[in-house]
Amino acid sequence: MRVSYKKLWKLLIDRDMKKRDLQTIAGISSSSIAKLSKNEYVSMDVLVKVCVALKADISDVIELVPDEKEESEDK
Template sequence: MEVSYKKLWKILIDKDMKKKDLQAAAGISWASVTKLSKGETVSMEVLMKVCKTLNCDIGDIMELIPTKDNETT
């Protein structure tokens, strides 16, 4: 499975926030923001800080996308 954070970037646009604003407000490292930008996995702690900062649920900022390897035929 792959992780998509497209929902997170849409929320940031809607709130007129930049990635650096999220990083500062959530108290997460720049390395974590970079991982989010690349669609890589981050710790649950990072996701919880982002959700708390944006006052949203985890499903509002990310989704899991099945890959061909995970599909059953």
């Protein structure tokens, strides 16, 4: 399984926000934004700050998706 932050980016679009806005209101670093942009793992602390800043639930910003390898093994 891998993480995807597509829900987070959709939420920002819906709220007419930019990644820089999220960085500012959540108090997270530019490197955390970069990791989120690349669907890389970030600490739970970062995710909590994002959720608090956006008044959103964790399931509103992150989802787990199967790897391509896992999908082909299931078939």
